[in-house]
Amino acid sequence: EPEVTQTPSHQVTQMGQEVILRCVPISNHLYFYWYRQILGQKVEFLVSFYNNEISEKSEIFDDQFSVERPDGSNFTLKIRSTKLEDSAMYFCASSGSGGADTQYFGPGTRLTVL
Amino acid sequence: AQSVTQPDIHITVSEGASLELRCNYSYGATPYLFWYVQSPGQGLQLLLKYFSGDTLVQGIKGFEAEFKRSQSSFNLRKPSVHWSDAAEYFCAVGAESSASKIIFGSGTRLSIRP
Numbered sequence: 001e002p003e004v005t006q007t008p009s010h011q012v013t014q015m016g017q018e019v020i021l022r023c024v025p026i027s028n029h030l031y032f033y034w035y036r037q038i039l040g041q042k043v044e045f046l047v048s049f050y051n052n053e054i055s056e057k058s059e060i061f062d063d064q065f066s067v068e069r070p071d072g073s074n075f076t077l078k079i080r081s082t083k084l085e086d087s088a089m090y091f092c093a094s095s096g097s098g099g100a101d102t103q104y105f106g107p108g109t110r111l112t113v114l
Numbered sequence: 115a116q117s118v119t120q121p122d123i124h125i126t127v128s129e130g131a132s133l134e135l136r137c138n139y140s141y142g143a144t145p146y147l148f149w150y151v152q153s154p155g156q157g158l159q160l161l162l163k164y165f166s167g168d169t170l171v172q173g174i175k176g177f178e179a180e181f182k183r184s185q186s187s188f189n190l191r192k193p194s195v196h197w198s199d200a201a202e203y204f205c206a207v208g209a210e211s212s213a214s215k216i217i218f219g220s221g222t223r224l225s226i227r228p
């Protein structure tokens with residue numbers, strides 16, 4: 001069964017450093033998403049992406065965040081200057097047709113900012 | 115604004131007992147409703163979803179959920195739980211618009227008593 005994959009599984013970085021989290025969505029999917037889950041809290045929407053542009057973003061997704069689909073398979077989340085409060089599990093998701101279509105989630109990348 | 119409430123933070127049931135996890139939503143139109151499960155250290159797996167039609171939906175692993183519009187609820191049920199069902203369960207609501215985000219509840223942690 002096709003699945004969403006994410007790398008790395010765990011990233012440790014120093015505050016102020018840039019990180020790139022990588023995702024490979026399901027191959028025929030067209031809509032891509034990032035969510036995050038701070039330890040012990042609910043999963044929060046960050047951004048959705050379709051047709052090479054952001055469709056929607058939350059207030060969490062400020063100027064330090066960016067997303068990109070650099071090639072036909074990868075979908076990345078970049079955090080330019082990490083802060084302690086960026087420590088969280090970051091989930092990538094993809095769906096075939098957007099809207100109410102099922103979003104399939106990857107296993108997540110745990111980001112630890114020291 | 116869309117929101118999801120899961121009133122039970124933690125529930126413990128005995129193996130073999132029945133289970134009901136509560137979920138209430140707030141949404142202006144007909145919602146799209148989901149239940150996801152997250153095992154420790156794992157990603158989010160879709161258990162079931164409701165888009166339209168029959169208000170009783172069947173999911174994987176023997177779970178079912180019933181959409182009750184009058185009560186704005188979408189409770190998850192299982193007639194007989196197994197030890198492997200111990201996990202965090204998230205109710206979520208989505209919108210019809212393309213590339214739509216999913217709004218998650220805060221989750222209910224399920225423990226199984228041997």
